[in-house]
Amino acid sequence: MARGEVFGFLGPNGAGKTTSLKMLLGLVPPSGGEARLLGAPIGDRAARARVGFLPEHFRFHDWLTGREFLRLHGHLYGMRGSALERRMDELLDRVDLHDAASRRVGGYSKGMLQRIGIAQALLNDPAVVFLDEPTSGLDPLGRLLVRDLIADLRARGTSVFLNSHLLGEVEATCDRVVFLKQGRTVQELALRGVPETLEVVVRVEGLAPADEAGLAAFGTLVADALEPESEAALLGAGRRLRLRVDSEDRLPALAAWLIGRGAALYEMRAARRSLESMFLEVMGGDQRPG
Amino acid sequence: MSPILVIARLTVHEAVRRRVLVAGLIGGAAFLALYATGFHFMAKDAQAHVTNPMQRNLLFNLFTLMGLYAANFLSAMAAVLLPLDSLPGEIASGVVQTVASKPVRRADIVLGKWLGYLVVVLGYVLLLTIGVLTIVRVRAGFTPPGLQLGIPLQMLEAVLLVSLSIAWGTRFSTITSGIAVFGLHGVAFIGNWVEQIGTILGNGTTRYVGTIASLIMPSESLWTLAASVMQPALMRDMRMSPFSPASVPSVAMIWWAVGYLVVALALGLRYFQRRQL
Numbered sequence: 414m415a416r417g418e419v420f421g422f423l424g425p426n427g428a429g430k431t432t433s434l435k436m437l438l439g440l441v442p443p444s445g446g447e448a449r450l451l452g453a454p455i456g457d458r459a460a461r462a463r464v465g466f467l468p469e470h471f472r473f474h475d476w477l478t479g480r481e482f483l484r485l486h487g488h489l490y491g492m493r494g495s496a497l498e499r500r501m502d503e504l505l506d507r508v509d510l511h512d513a514a515s516r517r518v519g520g521y522s523k524g525m526l527q528r529i530g531i532a533q534a535l536l537n538d539p540a541v542v543f544l545d546e547p548t549s550g551l552d553p554l555g556r557l558l559v560r561d562l563i564a565d566l567r568a569r570g571t572s573v574f575l576n577s578h579l580l581g582e583v584e585a586t587c588d589r590v591v592f593l594k595q596g597r598t599v600q601e602l603a604l605r606g607v608p609e610t611l612e613v614v615v616r617v618e619g620l621a622p623a624d625e626a627g628l629a630a631f632g633t634l635v636a637d638a639l640e641p642e643s644e645a646a647l648l649g650a651g652r653r654l655r656l657r658v659d660s661e662d663r664l665p666a667l668a669a670w671l672i673g674r675g676a677a678l679y680e681m682r683a684a685r686r687s688l689e690s691m692f693l694e695v696m697g698g699d700q701r702p703g
Numbered sequence: 704m705s706p707i708l709v710i711a712r713l714t715v716h717e718a719v720r721r722r723v724l725v726a727g728l729i730g731g732a733a734f735l736a737l738y739a740t741g742f743h744f745m746a747k748d749a750q751a752h753v754t755n756p757m758q759r760n761l762l763f764n765l766f767t768l769m770g771l772y773a774a775n776f777l778s779a780m781a782a783v784l785l786p787l788d789s790l791p792g793e794i795a796s797g798v799v800q801t802v803a804s805k806p807v808r809r810a811d812i813v814l815g816k817w818l819g820y821l822v823v824v825l826g827y828v829l830l831l832t833i834g835v836l837t838i839v840r841v842r843a844g845f846t847p848p849g850l851q852l853g854i855p856l857q858m859l860e861a862v863l864l865v866s867l868s869i870a871w872g873t874r875f876s877t878i879t880s881g882i883a884v885f886g887l888h889g890v891a892f893i894g895n896w897v898e899q900i901g902t903i904l905g906n907g908t909t910r911y912v913g914t915i916a917s918l919i920m921p922s923e924s925l926w927t928l929a930a931s932v933m934q935p936a937l938m939r940d941m942r943m944s945p946f947s948p949a950s951v952p953s954v955a956m957i958w959w960a961v962g963y964l965v966v967a968l969a970l971g972l973r974y975f976q977r978r979q980l
Contacts (some may be wrong), residue, residue, distance in 0.1 A: 440980040488704060489807055490806065
């Protein structure tokens with residue numbers, strides 16, 4: 414993971430996302446192997462002083478007030494006195510909890526718990542922030558807050574490690590994602606700064622099988638794994654082919670080529686590949702819900 | 704402030720905020736009020752019917768030990784119960800994750816809780832013990848001997864039980880830890896009586912079994928030793944009260960208890976260091 418990067422860690426439930434994150438934070442001892450956090454071996458306390466962490470489910474000392482809760486975690490970071498109080502005020506403003514700061518955390522709504530948890534994770538102005546499913550169970554406003562927060566952190570050059578299976582959220586925020594399956598990374602994917610891939614669906618009739626190979630000149634043919642045969646009848650006449658092309662500019666030439674080969678073109682549509690389709694493809698059909 | 708002190712202060716704060724302290728104070732005050740009432744009438748009777756001042760003092764000493772025995776029982780309950788859910792509860796709920804991911808050692812968390820509960824529990828022990836002694840002093844003008852050793856021994860018993868409660872909680876659930884520590888304390892309690900009866904009957908094997916039980920868990924021996932020093936030699940040697948032990952635990956039992964709690968804490972720390980949170 415590069416400095417200043419927003420890094421998405423994707424995988425089905427039970428893939429090992431939270432466990433991996435906890436290993437990096439020193440909460441779970443690794444059974445083998447080695448990892449480094451901010452240049453130090455995991456478990457290093459000096460490195461943990463530069464890390465922020467919002468755990469899944471937002472369970473905190475619920476008998477503390479919001480302000481006491483932040484002060485406690487400030488003290489655990491080794492922060493003191495007026496510098497800490499100023500930082501707390503700044504963060505309470507930022508997560509819009511100033512009015513609730515003297516109420517007990519136990520009486521907070523889930524959205525407020527998420528916000529006070531975020532404030533807690535940012536107290537030390539961390540170099541890297543770990544967010545474990547930061548929007549699970551939250552309403553759209555809570556999700557938007559996380560999206561804005563991540564954008565803000567990115568602008569400040571803070572690295573963000575985001576564990577999530579909400580693919581829309583990941584797609585909107587992450588620079589790079591890694592897919593995790595049964596504890597192993599199966600694919601790494603850059604979401605920003607790379608030429609986008611378009612997925613083109615073509616419905617044609619009368620294209621000679623030999624000509625199908627000619628399509629390879631425009632892009633990569635892919636198997637039609639996602640649409641079951643039973644739906645074929647509903648989809649109308651012709652054969653459905655799917656291919657990936659690297660630019661929209663290729664589409665007119667592709668259409669002209671198909672017609673030139675004497676095929677009847679019923680449909681041709683291009684869409685950016687969604688992270689969801691990539692996720693399902695990477696995870697494969699053998700995955701059962703975790 | 705070191706992380707240990709941050710956690711210790713949090714622990715005391717929690718006891719105050721969750722009204723554990725208030726409940727303890729109310730319970731303690733109720734106990735002391737009851738004891739004061741009982742002692743008042745016993746003292747009145749003693750002052751009316753027992754003319755020999757030495758005999759009267761022996762009676763006052765017996766009443767004081769009764770009060771301290773009850774205080775010791777309440778303190779032992781508090782020492783086991785208060786810290787019991789602290790670590791297992793925070794591990795199960797996930798509260799500990801936000802704390803343990805901070806730049807603190809795992810040991811800071813355990814030792815901070817240990818220190819915090821020591822403050823609360825020892826405060827409770829002193830409240831009850833000094834309360835009983837004050838009632839006796841004010842009503843009858845009597846103070847038992849050996850307090851300079853007797854009170855620290857009662858405190859050591861509380862430290863031992865708090866340490867065990869915390870140490871078991873590093874590894875086991877609240878309920879398992881509770882059963883284990885109370886079970887051990889029960890072994891100590893029965894073992895101590897077996898030892899006393901064995902000594903009175905002159906049965907070496909029975910006494911030996913009792914001694915082994917006291918080694919398995921030295922908590923009750925500390926009370927027996929405390930009671931034996933807080934009475935005059937005459938009362939002890941003539942076995943004039945149920946608190947006059949036939950078999951006085953050796954002073955080595957104090958060192959055994961200290962070593963025992965240090966080893967228990969060290970094992971707890973060692974396990975907590977490696978466990979998943």
